[in-house]
Every structure is written in C-alpha cells, then in structure tokens.
Amino acid sequence: MRKPKLTPDQVEKLRSDYQPGGSFLMAAAKEYGVSDDTIRRAVTNPNYGQFAGVQAAVPGKKVSPFVELGTTGLNRWGGSIHEDYLTDWASLDRMVPVIRRMMDHPTVAAVTFAIEMILRNAKWTVQPASDDTADVEAQEFIESCIGDMSHTLDDHLAQALTMAWYGFAPFEIVYKRRLGPDKDLSSLYDDGMIGWRKFGFRSQDTLAPGNEWSFDENGGIQGMYQQPPTEKDTRFIPIDRMLLYRTTLHKNNPQGRSILRGAYNPWYFSKNLAEVEGIAAERMGTGLPIGYLGYDTSKEGPTSDFALLQKALRNVRADEQAALVLPYPKMGQGAPEGKGILVELLSPPSRGIIDFHQTIERYNTQIAQVMLAQFIFFGVSERGTQALAVRMTDIFQAAIHGWLEIMADTINRYAIPRLLDLNASSFAGITGLPTIEFAPASSMDVVAFTGALKQAVDANLLHPDDKIEASVREVLGLPERTEEEIEAQKQEDIAKEEAARQAREIALKTVGAQRPGQPPDQPDQPPDQKPILDEDKEKDASRGAMRAVRSVMGMFKRRAL
Numbered sequence: 001m002r003k004p005k006l007t008p009d010q011v012e013k014l015r016s017d018y019q020p021g022g023s024f025l026m027a028a029a030k031e032y033g034v035s036d037d038t039i040r041r042a043v044t045n046p047n048y049g050q051f052a053g054v055q056a057a058v059p060g061k062k063v064s065p066f067v068e069l070g071t072t073g074l075n076r077w078g079g080s081i082h083e084d085y086l087t088d089w090a091s092l093d094r095m096v097p098v099i100r101r102m103m104d105h106p107t108v109a110a111v112t113f114a115i116e117m118i119l120r121n122a123k124w125t126v127q128p129a130s131d132d133t134a135d136v137e138a139q140e141f142i143e144s145c146i147g148d149m150s151h152t153l154d155d156h157l158a159q160a161l162t163m164a165w166y167g168f169a170p171f172e173i174v175y176k177r178r179l180g181p182d183k184d185l186s187s188l189y190d191d192g193m194i195g196w197r198k199f200g201f202r203s204q205d206t207l208a209p210g211n212e213w214s215f216d217e218n219g220g221i222q223g224m225y226q227q228p229p230t231e232k233d234t235r236f237i238p239i240d241r242m243l244l245y246r247t248t249l250h251k252n253n254p255q256g257r258s259i260l261r262g263a264y265n266p267w268y269f270s271k272n273l274a275e276v277e278g279i280a281a282e283r284m285g286t287g288l289p290i291g292y293l294g295y296d297t298s299k300e301g302p303t304s305d306f307a308l309l310q311k312a313l314r315n316v317r318a319d320e321q322a323a324l325v326l327p328y329p330k331m332g333q334g335a336p337e338g339k340g341i342l343v344e345l346l347s348p349p350s351r352g353i354i355d356f357h358q359t360i361e362r363y364n365t366q367i368a369q370v371m372l373a374q375f376i377f378f379g380v381s382e383r384g385t386q387a388l389a390v391r392m393t394d395i396f397q398a399a400i401h402g403w404l405e406i407m408a409d410t411i412n413r414y415a416i417p418r419l420l421d422l423n424a425s426s427f428a429g430i431t432g433l434p435t436i437e438f439a440p441a442s443s444m445d446v447v448a449f450t451g452a453l454k455q456a457v458d459a460n461l462l463h464p465d466d467k468i469e470a471s472v473r474e475v476l477g478l479p480e481r482t483e484e485e486i487e488a489q490k491q492e493d494i495a496k497e498e499a500a501r502q503a504r505e506i507a508l509k510t511v512g513a514q515r516p517g518q519p520p521d522q523p524d525q526p527p528d529q530k531p532i533l534d535e536d537k538e539k540d541a542s543r544g545a546m547r548a549v550r551s552v553m554g555m556f557k558r559r560a561l
Contacts, residue, residue, distance in 0.1 A: 025040055037078060037214050041222065074253055078211055079215070092204070110373075111373045120158060126139050127434060145195040145419065171201055175419075176194070178190065244410070246406075263366070266366035270360050273363070289316045292342040292343075294339035312324060328340045405438070408437055416433055
C-alpha cells in the first residue's frame with residue numbers, strides 16, 4: 001500500500017495556515033519531517049493523497065486505469081536534477097557558469113550571434129482555425145494581444161533562444177486587463193478583455209540551487225522555485241503560469257539538454273591549448289633563460305644570489321620592458337675562472353613537437369560541427385566548396401526552423417488556450433484554436449528558383465496567375481503591384497490575345513487561298529494533323545518539369561509560413 005506522507009488532518013491544517021513564501025515551507029517541512037516539495041504539493045494540489053490508498057499493480061490484480069503507476073526515470077534528488085556524469089554538468093548551479101564561459105569562446109559567440117540574427121528576421125503569422133467569423137475574431141484577438149505586450153515578439157524569441165545554450169528557457173505568463181492606455185497596466189485596447197502583459201523571462205541562473213523544480217510522485221513537472229539574488233526567500237511559479245521551452249523532452253527533464261554539452265570537450269582543449277600557446281609565445285619567444293652561478297655567489301637563503309636570480313629568470317617575458325641586471329662580472333669574460341654569473345637563452349626549435357594552430361583549429365571546427373555551423377570556416381581555410389557551403393547552410397537553417405517549431409508548439413499548446421479560457425465568454429462559437437506559425441528568413445538561389453518556374457510553365461504544369469505572381473514577388477522580395485498596374489496588365493493581355501487571334505485568322509485565310517495552287521510534289525496535309533513529338537523526350541520533359549514543380553511548391557510552402 002502506498003501511503004501519503006501527511007495525514008488528512010495535517011494537510012487540512014497546512015492549507016488553513018499556508019502563507020506564500022519559502023520560510024513557511026521550510027518551517028512546516030522541519031515540523032513534519034518531510035521535504036519542502038511535499039509541503040508545497042499538500043497545500044497547492046487538491047488531489048494530494050487521493051490515490052494514496054490504491055494498491056500498486058501486481059500480476060493478476062486489476063488497478064484503476066486512472067492511476068499512474070510508473071515514473072519518468074529522471075535522476076533527481078528532491079527538486080535538483082543530476083543526469084550528467086561530468087561534475088561540471090552534474091547540477092544546474094555548476095552548469096550555468098560553464099555555459100557562460102563557453103559562450104565567450106569566439107566560435108560559440110559567432111554561431112550564437114548568427115542564430116540570433118536569423119531568428120530576429122523570422123516571420124510570424126497567426127492562423128485561424130477556419131474561415132468562420134468566430135475563428136477569425138479569435139485569430140485577430142491573439143494578434144492584438146501579441147502587439148499589446150510590453151516587449152516585441154522578436155525580443156521574446158531572442159530570450160527563448162537561450163534554451164539552445166542552457167537546454168531550457170523558463171518564462172512566466174503575466175496577464176492584464178485591457179482597460180486602455182490611461183491605466184497602470186496600459187493597453188492599446190479598452191475592451192475589458194484579458195490579454196498578455198508579457199512573457200516574463202526567468203533567467204536560468206536564478207533558480208533555487210539544490211531545489212530548482214517541483215515534481216509530483218510520477219515525475220510530472222509542477223513548477224519551479226526561483227531564488228532572486230536580492231531576496232532570502234524562494235518564489236514558486238506553478239507550471240500553469242509558465243512557458244517552458246526545452247530542446248528535448250527526454251525523461252520529461254525540465255532542463256532539456258544544452259547543445260553546448262557536445263562541444264564541451266573540444267571547447268575545454270581549445271581553451272587550454274590557446275592558453276598554453278600564449279604562454280609559449282611569451283616565455284619562449286626569445287628563448288628559454290638559463291643561469292650559471294660562480295663560486296663567489298651565495299646560494300643559501302631567500303635573499304641569496306641563487307634565489308634572486310631564480311626569481312628573475314622565472315619572470316623573464318618577451319615584452320617592451322624586458323631587462324636583467326646582474327651585480328657580478330660575466331662568467332668567462334672578465335671574471336676569474338669559475339666566478340661571476342652567466343645567463344644564456346636556449347633557443348627553441350623552429351617548430352615545436354605540437355602544432356598549436358592546427359590542433360586548436362581542429363577543436364574549433366568540432367565546436368562548430370556540434371552546432372551544425374562548420375560553414376563559418378569556409379573561406380578562412382582552404383577546405384570546402386560552394387556546393388558544400390550551400391548544403392551546410394541549408395542544414396543549419398533547417399535546425400533553426402526546428403527550434404522555431406518548438407517555440408510555436410509551446411505557445412500554441414499552453415499560452416493561447418489559457419488566454420482564450422480566460423476570455424471564454426467572448427469566444428464561445430469558435431470551432432478550434434488559432435495557432436502561431438514561424439518561418440525563418442532564408443536566402444535562395446534566384447537563378448535556380450526562376451529556372452524551375454520556367455520549366456514548370458513551359459511544360460504546362462504551372463499556369464501563371466495573380467496569386468502565383470504575388471507569391472513569387474514575396475519570395476524574391478519584390479514590391480507588390482498596385483491595383484492600377486494589375487488592371488493595366490489585364491487590358492494589355494486582352495489586347496495581345498486579340499491581336500494574336502486576328503493574326504491566326506489571317507494566316508488561315510492565306511493558307512486556304514494558296515492551297516489550290518500547291519505543287520503536286522507536296523501532298524495535302526490534313527488540317528487536323530499535328531507534329532508528332534518523340535515520346536521518350538516528352539516523358540523526360542514531363543518528369544523534369546514535375547521535379548521542378550515539387551521543388552518550387554516546397555519553396556512556396558516554406559515561404560508562405
């Protein structure tokens with residue numbers, strides 16, 4: 001039998017005495033001999049202990065289908081997660097400083113900057129569930145709420161991107177009543193509805209060390225504890241007030257997995273070897289200093305000639321103030337035999353045993369490979385072709401698009417439904433929920449794109465019209481045509497068709513008039529006979545055109561988002 005850690009009477013007393021704040025939880029946990037998390041669940045979860053008397057599943061015995069029997073298997077102690085085998089990544093309070101240092105590495109900084117700029121250029125739209133009036137109104141309401149927040153959606157995406165570096169990015173959904181611009185929580189609208197005030201970023205380094213998360217008995221996430229730097233007590237943010245972006249849902253780990261985890265080893269060696277290379281350049285730039293002391297020098301004690309010379313040689317550096325003054329004659333030149341002091345520089349070999357540049361470059365390339373960004377080295381090194389660079393950038397942009405889909409799915413699954421529930425009376429007639437969609441701004445090969453369009457049109461598989469032209473203009477970044485230009489183009493097309501029709505009629509009349517006098521060696525050709533194309537060539541042209549159309553339609557689909 002699985003029994004609750006607290007009796008019903010204790011739970012009732014805790015709920016009546018409950019006061020928000022970490023001090024109450026800690027005091028109650030100490031009093032009842034349980035964890036802070038158990039106290040929090042008891043006072044906030046109305047179902048606490050509901051299934052505590054249900055016997056665990058055993059072979060041959062039925063258990064209620066509403067009881068969860070297993071657990072996620074996440075390796076955690078209390079509210080702290082310990083999934084990694086390396087000490088630097090074993091807990092969040094150790095991991096965060098490491099990630100901060102890694103993000104200062106030139107290769108990591110270049111990739112993070114590139115990703116953030118691409119995300120900031122991403123286009124977003126809100127799509128209604130259908131064309132019904134109620135669904136369109138819900139879509140327009142979500143768009144108005146996005147534009148009415150205290151930050152832009154681009155700023156939110158830039159902060160949500162930190163899930164890639166830390167593995168997760170927590171936000172608190174903060175609401176407001178839309179009562180116009182003159183209220184404390186100003187709004188562009190005064191319809192009295194509830195909108196989003198902001199998606200408040202809760203930095204990864206502010207989670208309470210050692211007790212970051214709250215879980216239920218089966219590993220479900222209940223919320224997170226935050227420890228503000230300027231406060232003693234912790235703050236609890238329930239999961240239903242959060243947007244939690246994660247790179248992976250493995251074991252339902254709220255911290256996901258950082259993409260920098262795979263780059264840790266090459267980063268570690270690259271950083272250390274760069275330091276060794278700098279030391280070698282500084283110490284070995286002019287040679288290794290060696291000192292010889294004669295019989296007349298002192299060698300014992302901290303102020304002896306030996307100790308002083310040893311300290312001086314250790315501090316020799318290749319800089320603008322490098323100098324060494326010796327209070328003795330130079331041994332072998334001016335000093336009696338075996339007396340004086342001699343300092344020499346042992347010249348290093350022209351090429352050391354280890355090529356620091358090649359080794360560091362290899363580790364830097366591995367860092368970029370982990371983040372699918374090895375193309376940043378094309379042009380710096382002699383490796384790589386134009387075709388390979390295009391392919392690598394396509395894979396990189398596909399990865400960014402995947403992160404955008406994670407962000408969109410999180411907003412669509414948690415933020416939008418909760419907001420519409422708070423305004424349920426205003427959207428009773430909707431057939432579904434509106435959804436937000438993101439599409440990264442990407443470059444394309446204009447020659448290949450237009451060539452594929454031409455093949456599709458020539459094969460009569462794509463018929464140009466106003467919608468297709470508008471889509472092509474959007475893809476190529478061309479301005480939209482005005483209604484006057486569209487109407488003028490239609491009139492011009494009508495005139496061209498009329499001229500072509502008249503020309504065909506004249507040609508037919510001319511051919512009919514010449515037919516009686518046709519030479520006998522040129523037999524009459526039936527008027528309905530048409531030139532016959534080679535079947536194989538026709539099939540090949542159709543196949544190529546179909547491939548071109550699929551490629552173009554794929555481009556349209558991605559850009560239409």
